Amino acid sequence: MKKRIISMILSVAMTVSVFALSGCGSDSASGENGKLYVYNWGEYIDEEVIDEFEEETGIKVIYDTFESNEIMYAKLAQDSSAYDVVCPSDYMVQKLIQNDLIQELDFGSIPNSANIGAQYYESASDFDPGNKYAVPYCWGTVGILYNKTMVDDVVDSWDILWDEKYSGQILMQDSVRDAFMVSLLRNGYSMNTKNEDELRVATDDLIAQKPLVQAYVIDQVRDKMIGEEAALGVIYSGEAIYTARENPDLVYVVPKEGTNVWIDSWVITKGSKNVENAKKWIDFMCRGDIALRNFEYITYSTPNTVAQENIEDEDIKNSKVAFPDLSTFPTESYQYLGEDGDKLYNDSWMEVKSVD
Secondary structure, rough: OOOOHHHHHHHHHHHHHHHHHHHHHOOOOOOOOEEEEEEEEEEOOOOHHHHHHHHEEEEEEEEEEEEOOOHHHHHHHOOOOOOOOEOHHHHHHHHHHHHEHHHHHHHHOOHHHHHEEEHHHHHHHHOOOOOOEEEEEEEEEEEEEOOOOOOOOOOOOOHHHOHHHHOEEEEOOOOOOHHHHHHHHOOOOOOOOOOHHHHHHHHHHHHHHHEEEEEEOOOHHHHHHHHOOOOEEEEEEEHHHHHHHHHHOEEEEEEOOOOEEEEEEEEEEEOOOOOHHHEEEEEEOOOHHHHHHHHHHHHHEEOEHHHHEEEEEEEEOOOOOOOOOOOOOOEEOOOOOOHHHHHHHHHHHHHHHHOO
């Protein structure tokens, strides 16, 4: 789930080249002379894995990154043949399915997909009914990262992010769904609610919180917390694992009101010109050794059971952050809200952001 603004610049250049190639009329089975166009989150793979895939298969990977699900969706909505394999998050997989922008997978051609634990496929069925379109790649939770030398209160609730004591020391995610998730759960509502009264309460809550917020950020939460520029921040669990390595005073907790359990998955676009190559890519990413290397590099939890079994660092292998017992707190996954629901949330978020 990581993003980098520089990827947007690269995306524009890459998209131009992809569009130029899209008129080649190549057969989808044989592909464009052994090429594969991959679209993934920034810093979401060990780049040496890409090199190894190319060496083993002879397939040339044209690799591009995106900063958000929405940027990725806009590209595919414009031309679903621009990329072959992409890595959207849960609710976006659901939206891509509903808008016929990705295709059903031939799991018989992806034998290593059996390495993905059954519980992750079960969770993925919430946004991919019948598990027809997506193979889980990474997963995790969203919680609060705090510096124990700067926070002397018990951190077990989203409520602390509204505590005036920490004014100017709070980092919130610059993400409509993640920001509203925090406020909705704090008030006892579903993070997927489309009830306008409930969303009104959450909006007013975020507006009331805004004077306490140092910044609305994404990747910068990690760096700011490591550098002790803030006391508390909303962060993804994979980022929290990294921060603990860099600053031992940082602690990650999932609040008692619950959290979003997210899953990012590999899917093949409806217009893919390199379907066979795309299946080889997904199968390669599901290999136990490859999944382990990616996990060690990006620190986002892997759903690959073979990789989990072969983690050598016992602290990480038994980490409650990397592999929490999901039965110990309420969980929910983001659902696609539909065009009306998206507009409702986006308008509410604009209202929050526009308040001085």
